Amino acid sequence: MEMEGWVSMPKVELHAHLNGSVRDSTLLELARVLGEKGVIVFSDVEHVILKNERSLTEVFRLFDLIHILTTDHKIITRITKEVIEDFASENVVYLELRTTPKKNDSIGMSKRSYLEAVLEGIKAVNTVNVAFRPHNADVSNVKRSSLINDTCNGSTRKKIYVRLLLSIDRRETTEAAMETVKLALEMRDLGVVGIDLSGNPIVGEWMTFFPALKFAREQGLYITLHCGEVPNPKEIRAMLDLLPQRIGHACCFEEEEWKRLKSLNIPVEICLTSNIRTNSVRSIEVHHFADLYNSKHPLVICTDDSGVFSTSVSKEYNLAASAFGRSDFIGACNVLEGGKFQLARNAIEYIFADDEVKRELKEIFNSAELDQ
Ligand SMILES: CNc1ncnc2c1ncn2[C@@H]1O[C@H](COP(=O)(O)O)[C@@H](O)[C@H]1O
Numbered sequence: 072m073e074m075e076g077w078v079s080m081p082k083v084e085l086h087a088h089l090n091g092s093v094r095d096s097t098l099l100e101l102a103r104v105l106g107e108k109g110v111i112v113f114s115d116v117e118h119v120i121l122k123n124e125r126s127l128t129e130v131f132r133l134f135d136l137i138h139i140l141t142t143d144h145k146i147i148t149r150i151t152k153e154v155i156e157d158f159a160s161e162n163v164v165y166l167e168l169r170t171t172p173k174k175n176d177s178i179g180m181s182k183r184s185y186l187e188a189v190l191e192g193i194k195a196v197n198t199v200n201v202a203f204r205p206h207n208a209d210v211s212n213v214k215r216s217s218l219i220n221d222t223c224n225g226s227t228r229k230k231i232y233v234r235l236l237l238s239i240d241r242r243e244t245t246e247a248a249m250e251t252v253k254l255a256l257e258m259r260d261l262g263v264v265g266i267d268l269s270g271n272p273i274v275g276e277w278m279t280f281f282p283a284l285k286f287a288r289e290q291g292l293y294i295t296l297h298c299g300e301v302p303n304p305k306e307i308r309a310m311l312d313l314l315p316q317r318i319g320h321a322c323c324f325e326e327e328e329w330k331r332l333k334s335l336n337i338p339v340e341i342c343l344t345s346n347i348r349t350n351s352v353r354s355i356e357v358h359h360f361a362d363l364y365n366s367k368h369p370l371v372i373c374t375d376d377s378g379v380f381s382t383s384v385s386k387e388y389n390l391a392a393s394a395f396g397r398s399d400f401i402g403a404c405n406v407l408e409g410g411k412f413q414l415a416r417n418a419i420e421y422i423f424a425d426d427e428v429k430r431e432l433k434e435i436f437n438s439a440e441l442d443q
């Protein structure tokens with residue numbers, strides 16, 4: 072299938088970090104402004120932004136730079152709007168966007184005000200209607216259109232559901248992690264559905280985040296964890312014991328961990344380009360996507376950081392189809408099996424939303440398929 076076919080297909084994106092999904096053009100524009108103010112030296116950061124090959128360590132250095140560029144509330148609102156529009160423009164119909172609420176006393180930013188700026192950005196996508204399904208509320212009176220953002224892209228209006236996951240950064244303390252969970256609980260009615268644990272995988276201890284994650288789970292928030300991005304069997308085991316509703320990556324699993332993951336049937340968010348670029352997986356030929364796909368383990372194709380890795384959801388589907396569709400290596404699989412929409416459609420089952428949203432998404436997929 073041509074690239075255009077993947078772009079026009081409806082898609083679900085469940086693993087996208089806000090600050091990792093910013094357009095290069097926006098980052099360069101922000102860097103230029105800070106350069107003019109003398110905060111940074113533009114020529115020093117330009118090549119860092121545009122560089123393509125990055126180790127895991129370099130990626131986290133880049134995030135530190137991006138965070139300097141996106142410090143301001145207004146900029147957070149702007150990038151949120153742009154990121155949602157970019158996903159909508161390639162026919163992502165349901166997006167779970169994740170971001171780490173940040174505190175920065177010098178500019179009067181609290182985790183709460185950061186999140187409010189993100190919510191502003193979501194609203195800005197649709198000037199008509201942005202409301203979220205109130206958690207556990209009777210939704211019979213909520214108009215269907217109020218659950219969806221309308222984005223205008225050229226002449227076509229594209230609808231996209233947006234939900235938020237709040238990330239805990241592995242550099243954070245137990246108290247900071249708990250503050251994020253409490254914020255998520257408070258903002259449930261505004262579209263926050265769950266908690267993610269992310270950040271540099273070689274930093275921090277599981278026991279630091281565990282109390283906050285356990286509390287989140289007890290309170291009924293959905294949980295997804297960056298799991299096994301680097302080898303750490305003890306942590307992987309502890310993470311799976313928490314029974315998260317999904318995990319991200321699962322790159323450095325050994326036999327025992329695969330067995331446990333498969334017996335628990337926990338869906339895996341697969342980020343092919345990210346894993347290859349950061350060297351978490353040696354090459355696409357040995358990527359665990361093939362084994363998981365062939366053993367019918369629940370999985371969903373995602374971008375991770377579409378800006379940082381210059382990718383898109385459509386490109387990731389295209390990569391999966393072309394790389395694993397080849398018959399010249401063991402574990403080849405046909406991701407077009409069951410029709411070209413099937414893999415993307417399967418992801419609906421793993422979203423952090425109720426059956427009503429799932430049903431509506433299935434309708435969107437069905438009518439798009441009929442239009443083919
Ligand atoms: C490449 N693999 C990865 N592994 C782990 N964490 C990652 C990541 N990619 C991104 N993040 C996490 O997301 C933050 C940026 O978005 P937000 O500031 O939250 O919007 C990064 O600082 C990191 O904590």
Ligand SMILES: [Zn+2]
Nearest residue numbers: 269297319375
């Ligand atoms: Zn990630």
